[in-house]
Amino acid sequence: VSRAALALYRAHRPDKPVVAVIYTHSHIDHYGGVRGVIDEAEVKAGKVTVIAPAGFMEAIAGENVLAGPPMARRAQFQFGTLLPRGARGQIDAGLGKSVARGTPGLIAPTMSIARPVETHLIDGLEIVFQLAPETEAPAEMHMFYPELGVLNMAENACPLLHNFIPLRGAVARDPRIWAKYIADAIAMYAPRAEVLIGQHHWPTWGRAAVLDRLETQRDLYKHIHDQTLRYMNKGWRPAEIAEVVELPPGLAERWSVRGYYGTVSHNVKAVYQRYLSWYDGNPCMLHPLPPAPAARKFVEYMGGAEAVIARAKADFARGEFRWVAQVMKEVVYAEPANVAARALCADALEQMGYQAESATWRNAFLYGAQELRHGVFKMPARGTISADTLAGLSTDIFFDLLAVRLDPAKAAGQAMVINWHFTDRDERLALTLSRCTLSHRPGERSDAAASITTTRATLDAVILGRTKIADALASGAIRIDGDGARLAALFGMLDQPSGLMFDVLTPGEGR
CATH class of the missing domain: 3.30.1050.10 (SCP2 sterol-binding domain)
Structure with a gap:
């Protein structure tokens, strides 16, 4: 895919050699196409420099290797990769129309940005690098090009609400630090920035518009963080807080902060998890039964599956899709082969998907409905780690990978x-x-x-x-x-x- 993109660029622009590749951060969609752009032999020969933020390789290991299989499986729900394309299936992925196809690669960095701010001359062009760790990715950085007046915020100032934890799973991100690094970028670069770019969306042109975008993103992440903590400090639980936190005037009406990707709801829960863990403090939830045995008890107490399904159908007719999905999940876990329960749960998830503004919520709901109706796709067993990624691991992380097996x-x-x-x-x-x-x-x-x-x-x-x-x-x-x-x-x-x-x-x- 990256090779095709470069060919398209060169069809309309001068065919100049690539002398440097910059990994803005440690997510696979931002480094996985590197072999379509450069040849590793040129890197080893010193003809091409590969630049990355400090901690890049360690972050890859943590997010893509040690917990790779469940993360890859959950990503199917987040991005809807196995859904049919179209109005009743996958139409978007939040940050783009879909994930890239092809084989991911990795070439280890030859130059690491280690100080908070570093300035380097790359092929005659001055680039100011600003580290922004533990924001959208564990290892991430911004870049400012003074000669061009261009500020590259990587994935930290997209024209939407991002994730504090993506549905595929990750370590909870820190929106307080995220907002701080945006504020630092405003102070250091906004007075000279004429263009704001990122790696998923269109540019923002004009100094005033750039400043407005950055300030809006700063306030967006800080507001969700602060309001979640405000309710936490009053003793509210994650699901309760998620129902009441809303974006205030000045943010709520802005298209550029809408929940096309992340949502206020699940970002609130991520903030709670970051500070107080998965446990809501109620001892009744400290050592509950596992889901399936608990579901069998719930269904038995509620009078059996037929009675629950009958009541859920009435709630479905009233449009109570959230509750129907929640209660049918219990019946499905109690009786996985119950066709009526699976169908009703799928119907509820489908309606929730059609109503979701977030592309990732839509994908998750619709893919869940698809699996309930048709079962899990049969695919051959395979590893989730590529040869390039494995070769790039430190031996320390390599032995950690053996240990978790x-x-x-x-x-x-x-x-x-x-x-x-x-x-x-x-x-x-x-x-x-x-x-x-x-x-x-x-x-x-x-x-x-x-x-x-x-x-x-x-x-x-x-x-x-x-x-x-x-x-x-x-x-x-x-x-x-x-x-x-x-x-x-x-x-x-x-x-x-x-x-x-x-x-x-x-x-x-x-x-």
Whole structure:
């Protein structure tokens, strides 16, 4: 996709070489197309510079690797990628019409912006970089081009209400800090900015319009943050606060802050989560039954599924779609094969989707309805991490990835220490299995049962399923000193990719 975009640009503009790529932040739609723009060989030869904010690679690992499978599955609901296109299906993704197709890539940065503000001359053009971490992304930055009067706010000042937590899931973002970095950009750059650009929307032209956009975005995020805290400090709960917080005059009538992507409702809940966690303070909610057993009890107490469905149909006729979806969820979790309950829940979700202004809410509601009616699409099991992303991980994060795949039942009673030497990175680490938990430290341990010499590229290939341990041992790509059985034993304790299409709308018991 990025290669096609560059070709379209060059069809109408001079065909000049790319000498630098700037990753504004650590989300895959802002770095995944890099291989369509540059060749890694040119980067290694020093002909192309890849620039990113500090913490970029670590942020990628946290958001796209360790929790990659559930995040990718939830993204199907957020973006509606498996919905049919059209008036009854997917029509938008909030920040654009849809997500990009193609294979995502990654080339590691060669230059990191580490100070709060840095100025660099890139191909003769002065660029002022302003770090804005923990805003829309864990690692993000703004750029100002003094010679051009252009301010690039990355994804921190889009002409809409953004997410404090996207529906795909993420660590809760900090709207207070977000507003602060916008305010800093106003103070530093707005008096000289003639054009405001970002990576998802059209430019804003004119100094007055740029200032207005930035001030509006600053106040938008700060208002939702402050009003949520105001109600929290009065003892209100997340869902209660979400019902009453509204945008004030001066914001409410502005098209550029509408909830086409994020919403006031779920952003309020994100603020609550950031400060007070998932727990609302009521001890009755501290240790509830899991969803499916609780649903069976609820339905039994309410007189059985038929009685609940009959009452829900009457509420549906009155347009109480939120409640119908909520109560039918309990019936579906109690009786996943109940066709009438699934159909009524789907009907309610569908109506909520048609009424939603937020594209991501619409997609989630309509995709939920689709899965209730037709079931989960059958797709082959595959990993959610690309070869480029895996190769870009630090070895520290790589071993964390192994650790979250460890099955305690298979590791029970086992203990071992394995020294690793990665010759292509000149790294040595000691991996310890103890009490059904994997941990690692730099350096080697004298009590290791085995010492393994290999390359990260070889181990990456094993994780991706492109080579087998036995073949790597036979070829000499992996060498083991000590107890050679320990490596196979370790990998035998790890979960294999189980597939992306796990249940969301139904209990998924026994998955």
